[in-house]
Amino acid sequence: MRKLQYLFMVLAALCFAVPVFAQSGASPALNLIPIGAGLGMGLAAGLCGMGQGRAVGSACESVARNPGARPAIMLFLVLGLTLIESLTLFTLVIVFAKM
Numbered sequence: 001m002r003k004l005q006y007l008f009m010v011l012a013a014l015c016f017a018v019p020v021f022a023q024s025g026a027s028p029a030l031n032l033i034p035i036g037a038g039l040g041m042g043l044a045a046g047l048c049g050m051g052q053g054r055a056v057g058s059a060c061e062s063v064a065r066n067p068g069a070r071p072a073i074m075l076f077l078v079l080g081l082t083l084i085e086s087l088t089l090f091t092l093v094i095v096f097a098k099m
Helices: 002-022 033-065 067-098
Strands: none
8 A cells, every 4th residue: 555655646746747848948849648648548447447356356255145135236236347447438538539
């Protein structure tokens, strides 16, 4: 957990450093949009994958504990997985809109 906190602190510091590239002395050929779009899509896909893994793992555990509740668990599992996957698709749409 501590490593994730350090990662987010570094990403926040890098976000505040981006206005340096907006100055007129920077090269006009420098285009960071594809890099940012790739990083954003990779981050969104990775975190959605982690969320889906946790959801499926919890559903498997709950079905193992109470097999009689399988239909209700599967309904909410499929609903949750579609919502998680839609976040990745929305990110993909935003990436295509920015590029």
